[in-house]
Amino acid sequence: MMTAHSxxxxxxxxxxLATGALVGAATMLTAADAPTGGEPGVRAFVxxxxxxxxxGTGDICRAEDEGxxxxxxxxxxxxxxxxxxxxxxxxxxxKLMNEHFGFRRLILRDDRTGKVKLPPGVDRTAAIxxxxxxxxxxxNGFPKxxxxxxxxxxxxxxxxxxxxxxxxxxxxxxxxYDGPVAAGMNLDGKVSKEDFTGPDGEKGIDNQLWRVxxxxxxxxxxxxxxxxxKTLISSxxxxxxxxxxxxxxxxxxxxxxxxxxxxxxxNKDGKGGVLARATFIADPDPRLKATxxxxxENGVLTTDSFDMVLNYKEQIIDAPRHIRGxxxxxxxxxxxxxxxxxxxYYTLDSYYSSIEQMTQNGANLSRLTCPGIRLAIDRxxxxxxxxxxxxxxxxxSAYHFFGVRAFVVPPxxxxxxx
Numbered sequence: 395m396m397t398a399h400s401x402x403x404x405x406x407x408x409x410x411l412a413t414g415a416l417v418g419a420a421t422m423l424t425a426a427d428a429p430t431g432g433e434p435g436v437r438a439f440v441x442x443x444x445x446x447x448x449x450g451t452g453d454i455c456r457a458e459d460e461g462x463x464x465x466x467x468x469x470x471x472x473x474x475x476x477x478x479x480x481x482x483x484x485x486x487x488x489k490l491m492n493e494h495f496g497f498r499r500l501i502l503r504d505d506r507t508g509k510v511k512l513p514p515g516v517d518r519t520a521a522i523x524x525x526x527x528x529x530x531x532x533x534n535g536f537p538k539x540x541x542x543x544x545x546x547x548x549x550x551x552x553x554x555x556x557x558x559x560x561x562x563x564x565x566x567x568x569x570x571y572d573g574p575v576a577a578g579m580n581l582d583g584k585v586s587k588e589d590f591t592g593p594d595g596e597k598g599i600d601n602q603l604w605r606v607x608x609x610x611x612x613x614x615x616x617x618x619x620x621x622x623x624k625t626l627i628s629s630x631x632x633x634x635x636x637x638x639x640x641x642x643x644x645x646x647x648x649x650x651x652x653x654x655x656x657x658x659x660x661n662k663d664g665k666g667g668v669l670a671r672a673t674f675i676a677d678p679d680p681r682l683k684a685t686x687x688x689x690x691e692n693g694v695l696t697t698d699s700f701d702m703v704l705n706y707k708e709q710i711i712d713a714p715r716h717i718r719g720x721x722x723x724x725x726x727x728x729x730x731x732x733x734x735x736x737x738x739y740y741t742l743d744s745y746y747s748s749i750e751q752m753t754q755n756g757a758n759l760s761r762l763t764c765p766g767i768r769l770a771i772d773r774x775x776x777x778x779x780x781x782x783x784x785x786x787x788x789x790x791s792a793y794h795f796f797g798v799r800a801f802v803v804p805p806x807x808x809x810x811x812x
Contacts, residue, residue: 438674441634442623443627536550558765629660650686656802671800674800722736
């Protein structure tokens, strides 16, 4: 009998058939370690959100950063500052800001006037490359060597987010987090004056990314666990965690842990949360899969260090998170789910890509300053020196997550049939 887990219909006369594990799943319902079916000794989870970790009640920011738009307002003469003091005037203020700094946006796909000049062979309806963006910028009067793809790589922009080093005035007096408490892990095995104390009193916490972003409103808001649990992020390309070789979910010294992406979207349950025990197809891209050794002690999973890439696709943002020297510490919950964190060194360029893709308008709406973030991560980076330049290329970070039980179908176990 075909079940919802064993067939996904793709259209008239076409369907995707899962073989192997799923076909035989119904025969294993009595397995003690897999009460809802699946392979014995295997536990898989799909994550509903991966968000910057908040240090709890001890994590206090004395004042939040004011953002780029407010910084610009304060550059104006006193009369204009007063004119634009009302937040209702922000749209007008943003327009003035764009004109003042020479920000540009070329909308390629909807250019019915034909005013946007394109190099030969560029399709205005398709995603463009960074090289094509530079060529388009040069043809349309951008500053020399400027022009970045934005808005799902179908527009070309020049702004303080696409080129943060061009606008240091918008980073002036950027407020970083200077509190003593932050969530995270001791990644380097040392305790130094730059380190934080964890919410539980653990010393030597490495989390310089929170020092950068901990006083910026969108990150503080998104790091609130109550808000994070009600918000599904990257739901079209969620992250999966799979444990293999689990003999005892409470204590097991030897399990294999794999983190990878799914090509199947999340579904919500009746309460608006992530639907548990759904089936997901693993993304075949090998860059989005990483495996390491782990152990379970008193229901807490801890892994060895490994490098991984987490998918992050949300609205116009497509910015995979490259984490080096990553570790997982997570609790296997009584309801069959998982809650914990990814701790490691987030590469600077992959982190900033998620900021840049917010676009200038998104940053202004979020009270964020892109140059402030970029200059701060460069200054506070603490991981993986470039042997040629001597500069750090990554920054210590802590991301929390929550997830529910899931079934996973490897790409090679699927076949398309007429």
